Amino acid sequence: AQTVTQSQPEMSVQEAETVTLSCTYDTSESDYYLFWYKQPPSRQMILVIRQEAYKQQNATENRFSVNFQKAAKSFSLKISDSQLGDAAMYFCAYKGTETSGSRLTFGEGTQLTVNP
Amino acid sequence: KAGVTQTPRYLIKTRGQQVTLSCSPISGHRSVSWYQQTPGQGLQFLFEYFSETQRNKGNFPGRFSGRQFSNSRSEMNVSTLELGDSALYLCASSLSGGFQETQYFGPGTRLLVL
Numbered sequence: 001a002q003t004v005t006q007s008q009p010e011m012s013v014q015e016a017e018t019v020t021l022s023c024t025y026d027t028s029e030s031d032y033y034l035f036w037y038k039q040p041p042s043r044q045m046i047l048v049i050r051q052e053a054y055k056q057q058n059a060t061e062n063r064f065s066v067n068f069q070k071a072a073k074s075f076s077l078k079i080s081d082s083q084l085g086d087a088a089m090y091f092c093a094y095k096g097t098e099t100s101g102s103r104l105t106f107g108e109g110t111q112l113t114v115n116p
Numbered sequence: 117k118a119g120v121t122q123t124p125r126y127l128i129k130t131r132g133q134q135v136t137l138s139c140s141p142i143s144g145h146r147s148v149s150w151y152q153q154t155p156g157q158g159l160q161f162l163f164e165y166f167s168e169t170q171r172n173k174g175n176f177p178g179r180f181s182g183r184q185f186s187n188s189r190s191e192m193n194v195s196t197l198e199l200g201d202s203a204l205y206l207c208a209s210s211l212s213g214g215f216q217e218t219q220y221f222g223p224g225t226r227l228l229v230l
Contacts, residue, residue, distance in 0.1 A: 033215070043204060045221035052216075091159065095215070102149045102213040103172050106159040 002027045004094050006107035013082045014115050020067075021077045021110045023092030032096040034068070034075045035104070040088040048090070051075065079112075087114045117143055120209050120222035128228045134195040137225045141188050141209030147171075148190040149219060150182060153204040162205075165190050166213050194227075202229045 003026045013019035025034070036048040051059045051068050058066050063080045079086055092107040121140045129135050141148050149172075150162040161174040165184035182192040188209075194201055204226050208219035 031215075035218070037221075042223065043226075044223045045206060045208075047218055047220070050218060097215055102147050102164050102208070102210055102217070102219055103161050103174075104149075104151075104159075104208075104219065105161070108158050 002029070002032075002094050002096055002105050004092050004105050004107035006090075006092055006110050008110045009108070010111045010113070012113040012115060013079070015082055015084060017082055018078060018080045019082055019112065021079075021090050021092075021112065023075045023077070023107055025073050025075065025092070025094050025107075027073070027094065027096060029096040032094060034066075035093040035095070036064070036066070036075075036077045037091045037093060037106075038086075038088045039091065039109075040085075045091075049077065082114050084114050084116060087112055120207060120220055122205075122207055122222040122225050124225060125223065126226050126228075128230065129197050130230050131197055131199060133197050134193060135197060135227060136191050136193045137205055137207075137227070139190045139192075139207035139209075139222060141190070141207075142220055145209035145211055145220075146188050147210045147213030147217075148184060148188065149208045149210075149213075150190070150192050151206045151208070152176075153206060153224070154200075154202070159206075162192065164213060171213065197229045199229050201227065203227060 035050045067076045093104045147166045149164040164172040184190045204224045206224045208221045210217040
């Protein structure tokens with residue numbers, strides 16, 4: 001079974017600074033997707049960024065980028081120029097080809113605090 | 117386009133009762149998945165419905181069930197509620213649940229069992 005691990009339960013960053021959230025996963029599948037979702041206090045889960053395992057180029061979305069290391073099974077999220085609105089719980093998630101349909105496997109989450 | 121909607125947003129029940137939660141997917145989306153979120157267990161997959169059929173199921177007891185209607189709206193039911201069923205229940209939708217598709221989540225239903 002696939003597992004996703006986020007080893008940092010909490011992180012903090014100063015406004016305008018850069019922070020990196022870590023995620024590792026375990027799988028025997030060759031193709032899969034990885035996601036970062038953000039869950040603010042409203043509890044609405046919002047997609048931040050996604051990466052397909054076959055794509056070597058790291059995904060970027062504005063201030064958000066990932067460092068995808070397939071061999072190391074590592075998928076970290078870098079937030080640049082952090083803003084107060086970035087404060088939230090961040091979840092790393094995995095979706096593989098062998099688990100049918102839309103099933104996502106989530107990590108434990110990292111609570112990000114942004115200090116003014 | 118309207119997002120995923122879930123009703124009710126908050127619910128209080130007592131042990132032994134049953135509860136039904138509703139999820140309306142984004143227009144055009146036919147796959148609906150349900151997740152349970154608790155502080156102790158994190159986010160866990162309950163089940164997925166596509167074209168009114170359950171396509172995938174997580175490791176939950178039979179007290180947890182669901183269904184999907186022809187308009188893709190989905191309901192999940194929990195019978196004989198236990199204290200441990202207190203959680204945030206999230207649903208997510210996608211076009212057809214395909215591998216390349218992203219799931220979009222609703223705001224959740226917070227269930228408290230007393």
